[in-house]
Amino acid sequence: MLVPHQKTAQKVLQAGHAVPLDSESWQNLREKVGLERVPPNASRYPEAIEELRKIAKKTGFDRLVAEKEEK
């Protein structure tokens, strides 16, 4: 597993999206085109992210993509 791919998977478990709405500038961009600042996806609904984390815990995916300690 390459580190950039591992980070992408971790990001989905943290934010609900591989490419998250992670700065105000992206919200400003949405507003500029006439949309609500935060879309009606996991960016607006933290409970959706919580569901992903529960699923990842159940399948063991959270451990698969966790930072590995140096031995």
Next chain:
Amino acid sequence: MAKKSFYHFLGCIIPHRYPSVEKAAKLVFKDLGIELLDMEGATCCPAPGVFGSFDRVTWATIAARNLTIAEAGGHPITTGCNGCFASLWDANHELKHDAELREKVNENLAEVNREFKGTIEVWHYVDALYKIAGLEKIREQVTRPLKGVRMALHPGCHWMRPKSVKQKDDSERPHIFRELCETSGAEYVPYKDELICCGAGGAVRTADVKLALEFTKQKFDSLIEAGGADMIVTPCPFCELQLDMGQVEIQKYFEKEYTFDILHVVELLALAFGHEPEEFGLATHLQYIQRKSEPAWQRIGIKVEES
């Protein structure tokens, strides 16, 4: 006939990096009398290259969680992203045909009080526009035909592949995306590498952006060799990002400058339907922000008032 409604699966790149595509989709579908419903609490599809490669059951479970949102509302899904379409369509298909996978996925979904039932279908915008609206109705909406605009296409990979499973179009000789784009009045320009990947997909961009850009550069050079074009149109925001922002990155990595305007198919149709580019923010594409530039308005068929 009852108004057709779809749950609108936004994915990640459209709402978070290219919101002009989200806005253009809303304008175009509304013009065609098709309702787009918010899909509240949808997450990443999840990214097929990364999740699909790491763990098939987790990939299918997260995709199925998204599908259950639409199942609960009783409407099909439409998405304007080839990657999201790949995850959602493929997972829906596999879960309907693989009882063992479905059992494992539903065991996982029970943790969050959900169940995949297999009651809805997943449509790409291209399918919905071509089959539900239809080319005739789309042509009726065109009030600004882009006559004289030379349009190259980048269909991308996942909408029509694998051909034998998806049965959308002939992936080696596709015509549906072309016919849809030609309703705009723009003139189709063929080039040798039209059907190769943009370079971003399959988690390649994430792993090695320079390698991904070599694919993009090859496409651009192939198009220039064929005589060039005034715009490149794609049905995917990840391809759009790679072709659009990729030009800025190619300049950095390879010191070669390209200045193609890249449009998502719904942005093309929004213009052809008479919407002004400001209505959906065409000039907010990342290459224009990075380069402090703007679209080549006249070249893409938009009249600019002389000041």
